Amino acid sequence: MHYKEARSILSPKNGMNIYRGCTHGCIYCDSRSKCYHMEHDFEDVQVKSNAPELLEQALQKKRKKCMIGTGAMSDPYLHVEAELNHTRKCLEIIEKHGFGLCIQTKSDLILRDLELLKSINLKSKCVVQMTLTTYDESLCKIIEPAVCTSKKRFEVLKIMHDNKIPTVVWFDPVLPFINDTEDNLRGILDYCIKAQVYGIICFGIGLTLRDGNRQYFYKKLDRHFPGLKQKYQKKYGYSYEISSDSNKKLMSIFYSECKKNGIACSNNEIFKYLYDFEDKRQMEQMSLF
Numbered sequence: 001m002h003y004k005e006a007r008s009i010l011s012p013k014n015g016m017n018i019y020r021g022c023t024h025g026c027i028y029c030d031s032r033s034k035c036y037h038m039e040h041d042f043e044d045v046q047v048k049s050n051a052p053e054l055l056e057q058a059l060q061k062k063r064k065k066c067m068i069g070t071g072a073m074s075d076p077y078l079h080v081e082a083e084l085n086h087t088r089k090c091l092e093i094i095e096k097h098g099f100g101l102c103i104q105t106k107s108d109l110i111l112r113d114l115e116l117l118k119s120i121n122l123k124s125k126c127v128v129q130m131t132l133t134t135y136d137e138s139l140c141k142i143i144e145p146a147v148c149t150s151k152k153r154f155e156v157l158k159i160m161h162d163n164k165i166p167t168v169v170w171f172d173p174v175l176p177f178i179n180d181t182e183d184n185l186r187g188i189l190d191y192c193i194k195a196q197v198y199g200i201i202c203f204g205i206g207l208t209l210r211d212g213n214r215q216y217f218y219k220k221l222d223r224h225f226p227g228l229k230q231k232y233q234k235k236y237g238y239s240y241e242i243s244s245d246s247n248k249k250l251m252s253i254f255y256s257e258c259k260k261n262g263i264a265c266s267n268n269e270i271f272k273y274l275y276d277f278e279d280k281r282q283m284e285q286m287s288l289f
């Protein structure tokens with residue numbers, strides 16, 4: 001872990017990354033790709049030491065309330081967050097100024113901030129997003145080794161629903177020859193149905209590989225799935241998009257089950273929901289008239 005002062009915190013679409021790098025160890029992580037120009041070891045997490053101050057300044061200048069997103073590139077609940085409370089400080093600022101929040105994580109550490117998330121959701125909208133890729137707990141510990149397993153994330157989703165906080169699941173990526181099975185898909189769907197999630201984002205049954213994350217992924221295949229790297233290389237070469245042979249069959253099941261259970265499954269629809277800000281206090285005032 002090391003510290004660095006950032007020049008800004010919000011992207012043009014109001015997303016932020018409080019940390020750079022990750023310690024969760026997921027074998028498929030796209031954030032390892034060289035195109036992101038990370039100038040330090042991926043596991044040597046860079047802490048944006050002035051993130052809360054920059055966010056405070058940015059939100060004070062905003063003329064219009066909006067949704068603030070975090071977690072797209074680096075999980076806001078890395079192991080260091082338990083000690084540093086950087087994410088919590090940023091959530092407190094978002095809550096104070098009445099902005100909405102879209103937060104994405106794989107960690108149950110988010111439960112530490114449940115009361116804060118509830119408060120944000122009372123004023124505007126708070127959407128908790130969690131990645132679920134693998135129903136099998138043993139397999140999950142191999143491909144996502146240093147973060148809580150899917151079962152625990154499912155429990156987090158249920159707790160959020162019980163507290164009236166909407167949730168979205170990312171079923172992505174799905175690794176060919178590893179977890180691209182109907183049993184895995186139905187297991188994840190069962191979790192989502194029981195947790196009554198708003199929607200599931202899925203870009204198809206497969207993953208992306210490019211310079212940086214490809215090498216790391218193949219190294220982990222050699223360690224945990226001997227011979228599979230050669231199978232990938234022969235079938236996919238240096239392709240960026242790696243699609244499972246089961247994509248068509250599994251996506252048909254995915255759409256059918258989502259529609260049957262009232263779960264949003266259009267990525268465009270879900271992203272619109274994530275970006276649409278709601279001022280619940282103003283809506284309450286208008287309802288009085």
